[in-house]
């Protein structure tokens with residue numbers, strides 16, 4: 001059973017932080033949950049948020065300001081950590097864009113990462129755990145995220161449209177195969193064979209689609225003053241792949257906004273309402 005580490009009243013609901021043994025990771029993993037008011041005796045929609053490089057299960061809950069709208073909309077929010085912690089891999093905390101805090105939501109197959117760095121499987125396992133422990137409706141689960149996690153949300157949703165009914169992202173690393181961050185992570189976790197990287201690249205997955213996996217649309221917000229935009233993010237590649245597949249996409253470009261949580265907190269309400277509308 002998950003261990004409740006702490007909880008805080010928040011907008012009439014409760015903000016909780018948990019630790020639970022992870023079969024996928026082989027270590028305890030932390031995650032956070034926001035439970036809106038009035039959940040007793042109900043089955044509520046659930047929205048997973050995947051955070052970016054250097055973040056933890058706390059970042060979104062403390063910085064995005066999402067709980068007020070989640071309380072209004074009756075949405076459960078769940079935020080996992082971004083990597084295993086304390087895996088004991090030599091050098092895992094040496095860089096901020098690979099290793100600890102940078103799991104990239106893939107299942108590593110390269111040593112020495114393959115034993116614990118299995119974040120793709122962890123997200124799917126956490127979905128099952130959350131559905132079993134919370135007043136959650138398994139037919140109404142959405143996913144979104146930011147940067148590394150924005151890409152993780154797109155990629156996991158595209159691979160599992162039967163498990164996630166809605167998907168959106170803030171400034172995702174939309175085509176990681178083309179990005180220095182993605183090349184470093186996929187090379188390290190998956191090895192040199194780039195053919196094996198495609199299964200974890202949202203743009204490549206969308207390029208392979210014969211039709212729209214999310215006919216209700218996908219929402220992406222992107223700041224135009226994002227210092228990572230030109231080198232790392234490639235939203236236009238994902239946009240072209242969606243157009244090719246006939247996937248409706250709302251890619252909103254915002255002048256003046258950067259990559260950080262001031263940007264996310266500005267538009268998070270739109271994302272929560274977007275998911276609530278699609279999840280019902």
Ligand SMILES: N[C@@H](CCC(=O)N[C@@H](CSC=O)C(=O)NCC(=O)O)C(=O)O
Nearest residue numbers: 052053054055096146147148149260261
């Ligand atoms: N240390 C880095 C900056 C790291 C950073 O910007 N992380 C982003 C996610 S980037 C892609 O996944 C983030 O969300 N940080 C947390 C925050 O509170 O802003 C550098 O030196 O540039």
